[in-house]
């Protein structure tokens with residue numbers, strides 16, 4: 001699917017310099033203040049197990065001067081991320097993300113195109129029940145004014161908020177909007193909304209994103225509190241939530257980060273992307289009843305006696321070269337026992353080779369479902385199985 005949308009894979013290291021995340025994700029975010037696995041390398045350099053990959057992708061884009069190639073770069077990645085969070089259902093200290101980043105365009109059509117791809121992806125894996133929440137967090141021109149307004153509003157109510165929020169109100173007031181503490185919610189609901197403070201350009205951008213989503217038939221809910229837990233966002237932010245997941249209900253999240261490349265030391269490059277939490281995705285796929293059993297074995301080769309082993313190995317190699325999944329035991333054993341193994345592996349066919357088969361030059365091929373058995377010449381078994389297994 002990524003290929004259809006013209007994305008190419010990028011693989012970045014699991015370890016990065018700590019400063020990369022502190023600067024991009026934000027020194028006052030939960031990720032940087034309490035969740036990173038950070039250690040000193042032998043030369044005293046501070047390294048961190050990546051808590052997310054957007055910063056790494058943009059770092060690689062700058063380091064390898066991809067901007068010199070011009071045009072738009074569409075990159076996707078899969079891999080482990082690390083955050084020292086309190087483990088619970090759907091929240092792990094090593095988890096997996098499938099992500100996509102597009103660098104080089106601030107056009108709202110890009111936001112909508114990437115969200116369309118994400119929606120198609122969810123549809124393809126069988127997730128039907130989900131919500132797309134969208135917001136705009138403005139830009140460096142309008143957000144400072146909103147934050148000043150937010151600070152003013154917080155000044156009068158912060159003493160009634162949780163301890164974390166009292167600190168956030170000073171250090172990073174936007175993070176107050178992320179707070180999940182129940183008793184804080186009615187107070188936070190009354191705080192000013194960022195959507196009422198967007199500059200004309202940001203408003204126009206957000207309106208265009210919404211129009212493009214409408215045109216593509218993608219349903220969404222506007223969620224003015226969706227500021228996300230990372231500081232690099234500008235303009236569009238979004239999350240995909242699923243009701244089947246419980247407390248950790250975000251399957252995917254992302255947004256626009258037009259200032260990130262400059263923060264990391266590169267030329268101004270707008271960007272937009274998302275990451276899917278693969279662990280939560282699997283839970284949602286399972287809840288939708290769409291988890292399919294792994295492919296069963298095409299054939300299991302049962303051999304008896306040393307003379308048959310050579311013939312069995314030759315056949316197995318030939319079948320595997322024809323891309324048929326085949327199993328074989330390494331030790332000689334009785335027919336009944338080997339057939340038991342074939343059933344255990346849910347092999348569709350068992351191929352039996354003993355002294356009798358070697359002398360006639362025809363092997364027994366047994367359909368494990370129907371029990372029907374026939375004799376076939378070794379050279380015709382691959383094409384027979386290919387046809388039967390489809």
Ligand code: HAM
Nearest residue numbers: 052054091092095250251252253254255273274275277
């Ligand atoms: P994020 O919202 O921090 O965004 O993470 C994206 C997704 O990763 C979450 O929605 C969730 O499904 C999953 N996830 C996060 N933490 C955990 C955890 N501890 N255990 C299991 N799953 C987890 C980012 O990481 C950004 N890099 C997204 C992005 C890409 N923004 C722009 N481009």
